[in-house]
Amino acid sequence: xxxxxxxxxxxxxxxxxxxxxxxxxxxxxxxxxxxxxxxxxxxxxxxxxxxxxxxxxxxxxxxxxxxxxxxxxxxxxxxxxxxxxxxxxxxxxxxxxxxxxxxxxxxxxxxxxxxxxxxxxxxxxxxxxxxxxxxxxxxx
Amino acid sequence: xxxxxxxxxxxxxxxxxxxxxxxxxxxxxxxxxxxxxxxxxxxxxxxxxxxxxxxxxxxx
Numbered sequence: 001x002x003x004x005x006x007x008x009x010x011x012x013x014x015x016x017x018x019x020x021x022x023x024x025x026x027x028x029x030x031x032x033x034x035x036x037x038x039x040x041x042x043x044x045x046x047x048x049x050x051x052x053x054x055x056x057x058x059x060x061x062x063x064x065x066x067x068x069x070x071x072x073x074x075x076x077x078x079x080x081x082x083x084x085x086x087x088x089x090x091x092x093x094x095x096x097x098x099x100x101x102x103x104x105x106x107x108x109x110x111x112x113x114x115x116x117x118x119x120x121x122x123x124x125x126x127x128x129x130x131x132x133x134x135x136x137x138x139x140x
Numbered sequence: 141x142x143x144x145x146x147x148x149x150x151x152x153x154x155x156x157x158x159x160x161x162x163x164x165x166x167x168x169x170x171x172x173x174x175x176x177x178x179x180x181x182x183x184x185x186x187x188x189x190x191x192x193x194x195x196x197x198x199x200x
Contacts, residue, residue: 060145063141
């Protein structure tokens with residue numbers, strides 16, 4: 001009887017362990033796939049909206065032939081650009097793997113594309129922080 | 141596949157998606173999220189229009 005009751009209800013220690021696990025998993029997943037950190041915590045609409053917003057910005061940046069930064073130790077602006085791009089997580093990795101984001105200096109709007117991709121990554125950093133706050137119970 | 145957005149449409153798309161993310165991440169309740177998202181969007185677009193007209197005045 002006692003065992004079946006224990007199986008049904010979580011002890012505070014179990015709940016705390018689950019919360020601490022989620023505090024690691026949600027941001028990691030959110031980095032890999034924008035919005036997934038919210039979706040895994042059952043914030044479906046927020047997660048889908050984040051995925052659409054960040055994903056569309058990144059893809060539009062690619063379609064505008066923006067430049068994607070790689071890891072570098074050179075110019076400070078290049079390093080900052082890399083950090084921004086890195087925030088897009090999975091999309092950044094896939095783009096690098098497909099050798100995309102080469103940039104086209106022939107188009108004036110290609111520079112907008114570069115900024116779109118950096119901002120998509122930076123917005124994803126904010127979304128990751130939000131997913132973490134939900135996981136630790138700081139936000140609903 | 142490539143696209144070329146105009147300056148205004150690029151600013152509009154940027155403002156729209158950035159406002160959605162700001163609204164979701166910076167407020168607690170759904171109502172506040174929508175209100176803050178709309179506020180951010182208005183500020184982005186207002187800034188674009190003011191900056192555009194300012195540049196037009198400087199150019200003359």
